[in-house]
Amino acid sequence: MLSTGALRAHLLAARLAGPVATSREDSLRSYRLFAARDPRVLLGLDPERTWRQRDLIELMADRCGVSADPAHTSGYDVIDPDLTLAALDAFAERLARAARRRSPVLLGTGHPHRLLGFYAALADALSSAGCVVLTPAQGSSVDITTRFGLRTYHLDYVRGVALLREPGAGAAGCETGAHTHSPLPVRTALAGAADSGGPLPELVIGDHGWVCGAGQLGFETIGLADTDDPALFVGEAEGRVSVVVPLDDAVRPDHYRPLTRYVLNRACLSQ
Template identity: 75%
Template sequence: MQTTAELRAHLLAARLAGTVGTTREESLRSYRLFAARDPRLLIGLDPERAWGERELLALVADRCGVPAEPARTSGPEAIDPGRTLAALDAFARRLAVAAERGEPVLLGTGHPHRLLGFYAALADALSAAGCVVLALAQGRCVDITTRFGLRTHHLDYVRGVGLVRGPAAERSGGEPGAHTHSPLPVRTALAAAADAGGPFPGLLIGDHGWLCGAGQLGFEAVGPADVNDPAPFVGEAEGSVSLVVPLDDGVRSDDYLPLARYVLDRARLSQ
């Protein structure tokens, strides 16, 4: 079993926590856009109240441990590994409950190039424990606004993990899926469940629009978020998102696998 000390060392070495690749400039830009209620930063969340830029910085500093000084406007961000570990422990406890209850679970990612393997390991373990891993609305079209305009994507599931594929993937093949912050994929999946009369997920595990979109619709939602994505942390503070794990979401895909092993060990779901 991986120890907490070993995982902490990995978080720092891989720059998942500690000094991370996200910059303060990126974070402050995101906070400005979120405060202006730009849909690109709300990613499916409808905040209960107005959040100013300084409030968002204070919130992310509290949840993630980034420097709280408003005067600091440049340089790399830093995530407190202790906060990441505490959130992973809580994440493990929730997975253990899902396995004990045999809850249906829905997993989805807007970061398939980075996080697909992490979620797939969780899906495999939850399925082995008796949970139904849902694949709702597979193949359904999802029109997502991108920087290139409106593009039609298709909802797909790889090893039990929801993602979207764009037209280019159909031509060339082999891509793990498209990067998106949109909540439309999870809305499409949950609408299909409603049309069919269920089953509905007892737990959503995901990031970006999957996390915030499901939480906004009243589904219990847990997952990771980077410090330049304030929406999940606002959702957690307001109660629509159940749990957020602070970490850098842009490192190598293999570097997330020790986190999956750590969580599954503590949930007693290791295979």
């Protein structure tokens, strides 16, 4: 089993925590847009309280370890690896609870090129433990407004993990997908599950709009988030997201494998 110390060292070496590639400028821009309730950074969350940029800086300092100094406006952001480890433990505990209850689960990602392997390993382990891994509304169209105009994507599942695919981007089931922050994919999946009369998820696992969109609708959610995604941490602070793991969500896919082993071991789901 990977020790906490070894994982902490890996987090720093892979720049999943410690100084990360996300810039302070990008994070502050996201906090400013969130404070203005820009839907591009709300990710489907409808905040209950007013969040000023200063409030968000303080929240992210508490939950991620970024600088709490508003005058710090440039350079790379920093994530406290001990906060990442504590959140991974809470994440694993929630996975273990779902496995004990054999809960139906839904997994989805807006970062398929980076995080598909992480979520797919969770889906496989939860399925082996007796959980139903849901794949509702496969093939459904999802219209998303982008900076290039309205784009139509299709909802697909790869190894039990939902992602969006651009038309003509590859055959169903191939391991490519579109990067998205939108909550529309999870809304489409949940509507499909409801319309089919099948089970609804008792736990949604993912990132970006998958977490915030499901949490806003009252589903229990856990996920991963970078320092420029304040919506997930606001959702956690307001009680609509159960666990958020702070880390860089765009490093090489193989760098997430030790996290997978650690989480599955902590959840007693290793195979």
